[in-house]
Amino acid sequence: MKVVPSDLEIVQAHKMTPIGEIAAKMGLTEDDFDYYGKYKAKISLDVIEKFKDRPNAKLIDVTAITPTPLGEGKTVTTISLTQGLGHIGKKVICTLRQPSLGPVFGIKGGAAGGGYAQVVPMEDLNIHFTGDIHAIETANNLLAAMIDTSILLDNPLNIDPMSIMWRRVFDLNDRALRDIVIGLGGKENGYPRQTGFDIAVASEVMAILALTTSLQDMRERFARIIFGFTYDGKPVTAEQIKAAGSMTVIMKEAIKPNLVQTLEGQPCIMHAGPFANIAHGQNSVLADMIALKCADYVVTESGFGADMGMQKFMDIKCRQSGLRPNCVVVTSTVRSLKMHGGVGNIVAGKPLPKELTEENLPALEKGAANMMHMIKIAKGYGIPVVVSINRFITDTDNEINLLKDKAKEAGAFGVGVNTAWGDGGVGCAEVAELVVKACEEPTDFQFLYPDSFTIKEKIETMAKKIYNADGVSYDPLAEKKIAQFEELGLGNLPINMAKTHLSISHDPGMKNVPSGYIFPIRDIRASVGAGFLYPLAGAMRTMPGLGRAPSAIKVDIDKDGKIVGLF
Template sequence: MRQVPSDLEIAQAHKLIPIKDIAASIGLDEEDIEYYGRYKAKIRLEVLEKFRDRPNGKYIDVTAITPTPLGEGKTVTTIGLTQALGRLGKKAICTLRQPSMGPVFGIKGGAAGGGYSQVVPMEDINIHFTGDIHAVGQAHNLLAAMIDASILHGNPLGIDPLTIMWPRVVDVNDRALRQIVIGLGGRENGYPRETGFDITVASEVMAILALTTGLHDLRKRLGRIVVGYSYSGKPITAEDLRAAGAMTVILKEAIKPNLVQTLEGQACIMHAGPFANIAHGQCSILADMIALKLADYVVTESGFGADLGMEKFMNIKCRYSGLRPNCVVVTCTVRALKMHGGVGNVVAGKPLPEEILKENVPAVERGCENLAHMIKIAKYFGVPVLVAINQFTTDTPAEIEVIRQKALEAGAEGAYPITVWADGGAGAIDLAKAVIEACEKPTNFQFLYPDHLSIKEKIEILATKVYNAAGVRYEPLAEKKIALFEEHGWGHLPICMAKTHLSISHDPNLKNVPRDYIFPIRDIRASIGAGFLYPLAGAMRTMPGLPSQPAAFKVDIDEQGRTVGLF
């Protein structure tokens, strides 16, 4: 078996192409980009006007089955497929979210792919990059500071401190900050109240950055952010606090998508990073809009499984962008399907259990119920569906064949093993050919629900058709807030469900395809600036914590000044 070096070793050994040449390969002049060193750049938004009359390329969304805690390789598949399309002579661009440093130094790792399907410069991408996440944090925290300052200086807006729902943020996994008390030390430090910190990428500001279509739209969305309520029950917005203008200025550079490259020289536009279990989990609309004017094929990725990221891609991102996908690729692995089939307990940070590495065709077949359900969800939206089997060395031909058969039975156009981690673009040639063919097929795109339905009707469509529940139970707090949101005129907004990514249901312990259960809604919150409502199903963490052995333990500088231990 060929030994594949670590992700970091591969990235550091790679000779990067100057970013001006990557830009030129997709038709961008130096006036269209702003350099961040030799190998990173920002793309000016004027590019959209420059190429306004050019037809869009084909649009492919990569999603997955319900993953194990290790993830099943959506980013690797996205990058590898882009590289494979390039090998077939197609002008292809991948669009990806940018990584948060919380997971980078925690346990999950980065978001630049892996093996020979990476985007580079990997170290820069995973640490600081072009500063977008820092800008999001500064804009968010400015608003938080202005809320408390307004209350201290006479509270002219009549803000009820008990209703404030705008915490602070920091881009570190720090569980000690989840619940805190601020304002201690006397009146000059403000009024004491309970609050907390979220991780920066969980901020509504990040969701707004990902969903905006331009600078003036960004300004309007920031102004609509609701931070709490007055004593009389009136929503208090960032516009009321006169914060939205300054927040927009802080984000004036961050709104420009970032240009980097794959290991095989294709362009990658990487921009914005909202989580998919608590937000909508997509790169920015602007990244996709620009890429579709510059490429024949644009391959993007939706966070977690089709029940989370892909559903939100369709119902939220496509709603606001006006863009329509030509094809969906559902990524799966033999190990995850075995887990759904009742074999092996996969735990992040621990070796895979021995039984999951042995051939077990019946377990894979049982687990394919999860794959079939994800294909069904994708087909709700009227687009062709393909399956990518992210192959490991322990997978057997019999296991691969049962996946192929079950995928076809579920309505997929085909299922193709890929080896892009070990082989780069060469490991996805068959999948790329199938994507090209699928993108020529007619689509009948449709949303899962229209805007005019009530909040409860939208939730119940998601619960029964996507999460396979028998019904929905609303706790009293959720009932109260649904009525309040309808009264405020927010009922037309799409739903962005906050739930676990480790199950189709709300319960991470319910694997495969749970049935005959009631989906619980304990609360619902409003992201009016982003433009969605997010019900909470189960306990959701918006601030992760570090594990006992965080990835940060391994990261260091060697004698030559090079980074070591970063994946």
Template sequence: MTLRKPVTPTPLKRVSPVPTDIEIAQAATLKPIAQLAEEIGILPEELELYGPYKAKVKLSILERLKDVPNGQYIDVTAITPTPLGEGKTTTTVGLSQALGAHLGYSVFTCIRQPSQGPTFGIKGGAAGGGYSQVIPMEEFNLHLTGDIHAITAANNLLAAAIDARILHEAGATDEQLFNRLCPPDKNGKRRFAPGLLGRLRKLGIDKTDPNELTPEERSKLVRLDIDPTTITWRRVLDTSDRFLRGIVIGKGPEEAGFERETGFDITVASELMAILALTTSLRDMRERIGRMVVAVSRSGEPITAEDLGVAGALTVLMKDTIKPNLMQTLEGTPVFVHAGPFANIAHGNSSIIADQIALKLADFVVTESGFGSDIGMEKFFDIKCRYSGLLPSVVVLVATVRALKMHGGGPKVVAGKPLDPAYTDENLPLLKEGLANLIHHIHIVRKFGIPVVVAINRFHTDTPAELELIRDAAIQAGAEDAVVSRHWELGGEGAIELAEAVVRASQKPRKFQFLYPLEMSIKEKIETIAREIYGADGVDYSPEAEKQIEEYTRMGFDHLPICVAKTHLSLSADPNLKGVPKGFRLPVREIRASVGAGFLYPLIGKMSTMPGLPTRPAFFEIDIDPETEKIIGLS
């Protein structure tokens, strides 16, 4: 089968005015996923079907295609968005449809799986919109193939293992613990369970017979002596639930004396989700899971999932999640939907594995990093590309008239409320004031040595004069091109000019460079990001953060990259400061270590790792027609 052959496009059934997203998706013609797989060069034995329209792809494909050169690697990012979002996923899909269905290139889209927190909360779905969507959009936005549920189960098994270990160690002698963890069989023989082998290796004990262990070795093997005050591992749920941010556990009668304060994170902010996105093989995933640090012993030793003997079981729960999920756009081009880390909390990019496979199958791989270039794109470069070794070709920077007017001092934009006339009527002075935000983001991209094309996502209220003002400013700031795109209204046809600009830019020379070397200290790396990306005057650390930096440096974690968790609604830590704020400092509240994923993440200001539901959540609109079984209200 010839690789890099474009797929047979699926004709759009466009209607004017444009219907709702779900109406468009449900009226679409879907290719059987096995047909799409055949068109793009995936063999039947490399495919695991999940119904007729989605499938998982086995990692064995990478070995078969290892000698095939990679295609071009495109990242789609954005300026600082309004709370409504500026159509980044829609642009990603529209660009792919233009490349694959209209210009004759083979193309692959690689995006994240959305969390059900925002889907039922304030944002709604994340499959794109209008005539640039991933379908079936209901399955995309809901359970898909169960990856997020598997991560939730694995995460909470580890949480349970931590508290159970503390409880059982407290009530037993070393000998009793040894007998429970290495029980003799009916013939009096003992064996090391697989869950103990990692702990043995860490201790440097090279013995295969448990009976040969000295009393001191037995004690080190079975007694972790976790300090409960140092536990950093929290339980997770893929639901926005503010009342789980802080809880007390251990209130049952058998757990008296073991109560402690903890809390929940949303699943997509978990380290296991980050590991799924950054891993490169099943072996690598198993090793990363084993390295996850969950607490510290009373003697100052980092306690890992491997020490707890649960790393193997977690990998078993997640073994199918490592396979990317294959879907399609409205125009029949292929999409990998894989992993779903939040960008303002985690690193906000889809998986390395999906990109690796897609780059072997396509001329162009269009991926998306979460929120603005200061958030997801910086992490795409400094974390994802650092671990993948993949070099980006072009960055597409999405901008809208309404967002730039907001940054120019326009009225507050609130999700669910009508836009002020300032955003729907021509207002060139207001727009001109906001262009500084666009220029700042162009400069961020250029710091990494990558060509940038600005995609102006056009709304029907935008005027020619406003669009031309943005285009001129973008090119003067160093963009290779700035193109008005109408993909929401027209699908790939509306993004042809954008696609042509991206193809031209992909041929330009590039000199990619990371923002900082890993040899920098923790503070130096944080301060480089704060100064070079956000424009901060400096960084202020809480006493807790200072202590954590000292502890992580002692443990040897200071060589890890930095994943800043901060608001996406401003370049600063204050979501109310728009445009390009000046004279601010970055307040670091605490720093957490995701050692298995491979980064440290500072929490900035009031940043929360568990969202809450708004007064009128998106679930108010969602229901099902019992007669047709059609889902209604997803957007």
């Protein structure tokens, strides 16, 4: 059995290519990017105009089945497909989200892939990188400070403190900050009110960074942010409080996409990092716009399953940007689908249950319904679907063959086995060849719902077609907000559902393909600058917490100054 070193050992033993050489593969000169050290760079937005007459590359979106708490290797699929396309001689770029420090020091880990399918410099991009998330925190919290100061100092905009929706953000998991009271200690410290913190990647500033198309567009989006209402019910914006300009200045460097590389030397543009369960889960439109002019294939990734990030990719990112994918890749694993078939209880931080490492065809056949539902969702957008089975050493040939049959039964264009975690790009060559063929197939792209649907019609379409629910229930707060947003003319905005990623439903305990239930909406919020509404389904947290044994306890510096314990 091949022994694969830890992710950190692999990248620390790897000799990276200077970033200038990676940029040259894209056709960039040194006038087109700024160095951030020897192995990182920021790409100028002028490149979009410079290469505007080049044809667009084929765009591939990587998604997944409903994952276990351990994750099923979707980022590994994205990076390995990039390496696999490179292995078969294609000019390719991958576009990824930047990791948040919340998962890095929490449970899930970073977003640089794993094994021999990674993006480097892994340590840098998982910790601070080029400072983009710090800029997001600062821009977000500047607006928060200006709101509270305006209320304290005569409240010239007549803001109702009880209506403020804008929360401060922080890029770590810290449950103690979810609900707090500010302004204590006397009048000079502010107006006392209850508020809280979200994790930074859930900020509307992050969503705007991921969806903007230029610096001026970002300025206009910041201006549209509605942070609260006046005492007589009128919305108050960041432009009215005169914060939009300063927020844009803070984000002036962060708006430039970041360039790094895979272990096999393909360019990777890593930019923006909104979560897919509480935000829309995509890398930046700008990263894709640049990549599509600098390669023949672009591999991007949507967060979590097809019911989460991929649906948001199609109905939010593609709707706003005009991007259209040529192929969808659904990441699947035997162990996860056996879990959906009722075998084993996977708990992050604990060893994999023994029953998930043993052949169990009945459980796998039952759980394969989850994969088949994800294929159905993807095909509903009129795009060909390829399934990548990320193979573990305990998977049997019988199990792999069963999944192949089920994927084809659900209408997949092709099914390939991916062993890139241990083998690198060559281990994803089969999937890469299928993707090339799928990208030549005709597409009939269509959104899940039209803009003209009411807010409730959009939510109910999603609940029935994506979440397999019988209907939707609304708490009184959600009913009130929906009526308010319709009255404000926001009903034309797309829906960004905030829900668990561990189930197609709102309840993480409901595995496989739940049915015969009602999908509950407890609240709905407006991200007018980002250009969507986001309902909250179930007990959705916008600030995660740490577990008993977070990843942070393993991370350290050795006597030689090298990082240890980081994956």
